[in-house]
Amino acid sequence: MATDTRKVMLGALLLLVSTVLILGPLGLPVPTVAAGVAALGLAAGALLVGTSEDGRPV
Known part of the structure; x- marks a missing residue:
């Protein structure tokens, strides 16, 4: 199976920054808006990593 390394790298970067x-x-306390954006970043990063291979995503 081929892996799209750009998706994996971008997804990992999103996961790291959002975390x-x-x-x-x-x-320090995190503002609510920043926490919401970070949660969306975590979801997007997980989606990119999960869909980086050929075939059906899990």
């Missing part, structure tokens, strides 16, 4: 945004640097 850092949700957890917040140094435990």
Whole structure:
């Protein structure tokens, strides 16, 4: 099976950035809007990684 490395890299980057945004640097509180955007980023990153291979996504 071929893997689209661009999708994997972009998805991993979205997952990393969104995780850092949700957890917040140094435990500072995260605004609600930023947490919502980060949650969407986590969903998009998971979707990109999940659909990076040929065939049906899980």
